[in-house]
Amino acid sequence: MTPIDETHAIDLPCWVDGAIGHPDFPVQNLPFGIFSPGDGAARPGVAIGDHILDLSAIGDRLPDAVQPLLGDDSLNRIMALPAADRVALRRALSRLLCDRDAQPALAPALHAQADCSLHLPARIGDYTDFYVGIHHATNVGTLFRPDNPLLPNYKYVPIGYHGRASSVRPSGVPVVRPKGQSKAPDAAEPRFGPSARLDYELELGIWIGQGNELGDPIPVQNAADHIAGFCLLNDWSARDFQAWEYVPLGPFLAKNFHSTISPWVITPEALAPFRQAQPARPQGDPAPLPYLLDAQDQRHGGLALDLAVSVRTAKMRDAGMPPFRLSQSRAEAMYWTAAQIVTHHASNGCNLTPGDLLGTGTISGPDQGSLGSLLEMTQGGKTPVILPSGERRSFLEDGDEVLLEARAHREGFASIGFGECRATILPVRA
Amino acid sequence: MTPIDETHAIDLPCWVDGAIGHPDFPVQNLPFGIFSPGDGAARPGVAIGDHILDLSAIGDRLPDAVQPLLGDDSLNRIMALPAADRVALRRALSRLLCDRDAQPALAPALHAQADCSLHLPARIGDYTDFYVGIHHATNVGTLFRPDNPLLPNYKYVPIGYHGRASSVRPSGVPVVRPKGQSKAPDAAEPRFGPSARLDYELELGIWIGQGNELGDPIPVQNAADHIAGFCLLNDWSARDFQAWEYVPLGPFLAKNFHSTISPWVITPEALAPFRQAQPARPQGDPAPLPYLLDAQDQRHGGLALDLAVSVRTAKMRDAGMPPFRLSQSRAEAMYWTAAQIVTHHASNGCNLTPGDLLGTGTISGPDQGSLGSLLEMTQGGKTPVILPSGERRSFLEDGDEVLLEARAHREGFASIGFGECRATILPVRA
The missing domain is CATH 2.30.30.230 (Fumarylacetoacetase, N-terminal domain)
Incomplete structure (x- = not known):
């Protein structure tokens, strides 16, 4: 380390x-x-x-x-x-x-x-998004599959899927509301139109540094050497499209219309004082398989980071109101470390290349004030959030600006932050 | 056209x-x-x-x-x-x-x-794989979800997911057998090791030509203008990993260890004589939603292509035996046209860029001699294929070489072919 x-x-x-x-x-x-x-x-x-x-x-x-x-x-x-x-x-x-x-x-x-x-700090060769926020996986699983929220593979496999590299943009670039297919539960057929359930997701991004050759895995003991840094990542999500399209091959157009990252690469060196033990798995959870297990990584591979999401509507902006803090969580809600994510990704010989971006997946905490998406906060849109302007939000509306932040604090050290990851929703294009 | x-x-x-x-x-x-x-x-x-x-x-x-x-x-x-x-x-x-x-x-x-x-003909920005072979989707669905083979979205949504661009290789580059997690149905826990169910998939690739700006969809009437050409694509798949990892976010390490393409870009111009009407949807199937429907594309957007898969084992090679033809199918088994695939991909504003690669998904025909993967041919490994060498194959073994071919024929025109898409399986690396 x-x-x-x-x-x-x-x-x-x-x-x-x-x-x-x-x-x-x-x-x-x-x-x-x-x-x-x-x-x-x-x-x-x-x-x-x-x-x-x-x-x-x-x-x-x-x-x-x-x-x-x-x-x-x-x-x-x-x-x-x-x-x-x-x-x-x-x-x-x-x-x-x-x-x-x-x-x-x-x-x-x-x-x-x-x-x-x-600008974007790197030409992103491939972008992969993971799903290592266990509270998020449980919460979303409950909404999409009430009988079966956390699937049997979750505690063995750092679940991930490939995302779209071409549509990653730095903080500040507005997000155009996407069109797509959705199907109301009581409708006979799907419709095509603007998303009515546009959401954010609070994630960390991991920048790959040194790569590996195709066919050569990265042992978990070496995985940290392949990480060049970290950023914030907002994995904008159209929940209505996602619910209709995601079986059997996973999210696609629900996610790939835009992803926002904070433009500064926070190095592993800067984060050295803010390493911590990976939280112990709850009693009864299986141990990671040997290829994912390294004692050093378990002792120091966790990140002590405070994360936050704020929103500011057009009305709030016009009234000079500051962004409103919707939730705060901590990176320790990650079920797998960054090293485990990297090692798993390359475990089949998949070649990672310098400038690849890996998302952690949404990092929600265990309670209501720590949820990393509106889907979770509003229980699928059923219980809107009330903002200081009196406005209600089940999902994002045009003109809403979302701001993600991450900071690290430790007694005896200077605090550091990731800088801004923000973007505003623009209306759908004609 | x-x-x-x-x-x-x-x-x-x-x-x-x-x-x-x-x-x-x-x-x-x-x-x-x-x-x-x-x-x-x-x-x-x-x-x-x-x-x-x-x-x-x-x-x-x-x-x-x-x-x-x-x-x-x-x-x-x-x-x-x-x-x-x-x-x-x-x-x-x-x-x-x-x-x-x-x-x-x-x-x-x-x-x-x-x-x-x-070499690879282009630097592939993003690689997306679709699932438009309806017989394949039905066959695989039957194996993975016997009660529910073709999901309700299939006939509305050209289902696709993002693949790995960095591991696409041209014909001739050997494929290293991947390691990964799999779980036997009767096992309490998954194991990590070499894939025991390595398979090929017979696909076409679509090369994106002119791109679109983020936020600007591509109308189906213009989609053909964004296609620079076609190739063959072998989407190597580790079925044991796939079955364990694919819920809820889709295939990942089961697919991203290697994809093989034929290195020649067959242009839309070369294929002009081999266009045909997209096969009529079976009685009772829904019409495509309007954003995917263009009369011209329905009349000419189909491809009259003969596809084939052959295999040659190390033993066959040593004995001087030629590759053995496992199956033959036709591109008309595609439920969606190339134009519909492109339009759907960009329908949410996702930006396609020149040199992006889109796979069609496995193109199986309706009968036993036309199946585009061993998973389908052997019914999940239950009924091995017998080769002329006397060898049996449920899935691929080390030393096996797989060859994909595509040719177009039409009375009054010179026949053309795509060239070779071949690769040999190497043993897992230590």
Whole structure:
């Protein structure tokens, strides 16, 4: 596991205005992304406070291994570096951003985030979504299959399915309400039209770093070495389409019209202080099969992350009201670790490639205030949520904006955050 | 629909040795691919008889629109061209290959296929597999869900799911037997190990040409314009893994360890003479919903293609025996047309991109000699196939080679073929 080192010290004297104590991006975080300053070309950068440090402008101060990659417009090749190179880059950046003598040279490479656009951090080769939030799986299973909520394979198999890579977009890109087929329980035939049950899903994303060759599995002991970072992921879902189309081959058009991610890649190094034991399985649950079981991963493979979903309707926005917090949950609701997810995915020899994105699936907690989707919060639409504006929501309406957040806290360490994962629903296109 | 023109004339005087009457690649076919001559760089080419014409070597004789794309090592940008540009390229190639005066200049650009390697024709952004073979869906449904073989959505929804793009390989690349979880019906717990029920699936692949923007559906009337060509696809399947993992989110590790495609892109132009009416739906079946219904597509959107699967075991190979034909079927067993597949995929605004690959799903015919998988032929492994070598096969064994073929015939036209889609099973890796 990634060690805690001097880059995690709580008292680092970062010279960037506002970076010390920044809720998301203090110098202890240093997430990577792809940004454009103004109308400039897309390039690699690092978030620091409310700024972005343009790595392409300071290449000569960075380790040799990354210098040839700083002209790229995606992080794929940087993600593919061995962890040791990523650690060296982090250390160099931490030193530079805490060294007053470096400030004059570096200051011109700092851009206000507000003046930049953020892109997808990588060209996503394949996107896979998992289903490791056990409370979510139980809740949704109860709605779709009341007699049979949690299927017999769930506690053995990190259930996943392939999603659509082409429709993943960074935070801020609006979501067009999809059309599709749905069938009311009492209707003789399905209809085709705009989704009436549009929902969000609160997920984490896992960025694959080094890949594996086709045919070569990734042992669970090595799986962490294949993870380049983490993000937030909103797996927008049209529940009416999903209920009609999902048998027997799984969700398809109900999910693939758009997925939103937070654009900053939060590295395993940044998360090192926030590792924890994977929660013990409840008494009576089977042990993971040996290929998924590693003592080190069980001790340190869990993530201590606070997650939250907020919504702001058009009416709330017009009235100047802030987003309303719908729920809060924690990553420890994951039944499988990130390492187990990676190992399972490659266990049949499936080749993962740098820049692949894996979603965890919706991370709901065990109680009403911790549910990661409206489907769960409203019990399939039956009990609408009441918002501070007086509006009611069974599912999302046009103009609604959904915001996902993740933050990590630990006594004695600087808190870090993932940055925003937000998007607004646009009306269906004619 | 693509018109029949002078490039389809049966008596074209092609000067390439052996091209006239070639079972796959007469001058009426002209499929595109990416090849390397010897150990040369990958480049675009066209199959003609037993040869490949190196397009990068004759750019100055080809239409302006394609000239800048001939240095590419994938066909993605050529696939993205409007159909009119592809037609112009086809016409230019047809004329050159039938013009004796052009022979001296072109001959140096011809390479024997036997001396070349063939690559994936495109960087596949996303790979989606459908399930439009209605006999296959019924047969498999009967095995997995005896009480409920064809689900209520089947005749309304072109059922599909996302597959794995990274593990698609061209014909000839061996398939490593995958490991995975399976659970015997009488076992208390699943086990992890090599698949004991490895199978092939006979499918067609559809190459996406021009894409659509996220949020903008593709009307069925325009869908044919978004198809750059067709190929064969073997969707290798581990039936033991599939049965255990597929609920509720569909097949995943049972399928994503490898998919084999034929490397030549058979264009819509080449297939123009082999279009036919989509078979009438049986009495009592619902009409397609309006967004999937186009009179022109119903009249011409079907494909008159003969499909076949053969197998050759290591023992047969050692004895010099040819591959044994296991089954033959026809593309008219597709319940939905290629245009309906494309339109449905984009109906929610999902963006398709040039070089995306869509599989049809297994194309089985209605009777025993026309089944596109061993699962169906052996009734789930219960009635093994007897091979000419005396060997029995319930599922594939190490050393078995599977060959898929597709050919189109029509009185008054030159027959064309898709070329080979073959691969051999290697033992599981330690």
